[in-house]
Amino acid sequence: MANWCCIEQCGACCHLDPTERPDVQEYLTPEEWEHYLSLVGSNGWCIHFDADHRRCKIYADRPQFCRVKPEVFQRMYGVAPEDLNDFAIACCRQQIDAVYGDRSLESLRFEREIGF
Known part of the structure; x- marks a missing residue:
């Protein structure tokens, strides 16, 4: 059985462009939606995403909607x-493939890490 895990130096989930995530608003409270939009930079990436190191600059303090936790999901x-494990794997696959491609290094690393 595959086990979900976040892979380092990926950051696909930090690509927040709401035009590419048209349903995200329906899952957030109005306050969370405002916060979400405030995090989207002009390039569609989170303003706290360190593109050089491909990681979150505020990881320990990131918003709840950025956390893969049972109570949040x-x-x-x-x-x-x-059901969180399978759901999180499906979400990551979809986002990694959308941002980097299904044959990308990030996709291959994710599949290896989860045991596929």
């Missing part, structure tokens, strides 16, 4: 804690 997406 249950509240936002209605995902039961026991």
Whole structure:
């Protein structure tokens, strides 16, 4: 069985462009949506994404909607804690493929890390 994990130096989830994530607003509270939009830079990436090192500059203090935790995914997406692993894997695959491509180094690294 594959186990979800975040891979270092990826950052696909930091690509926040709302035009490429048209349904994201329906999962956020109005306050979270405002916060989300305030994080989107002119290039579509989070303003806290360090592109040189490909990591979050505020990782320890990142917003709740940036966290892969059972309580967050249950509240936002209605995902039961026991389904989080499979849901998170599917989300990461979709986002990594959209940002970098399904044959990218990031995609290959993710598949290797989760045990595929």
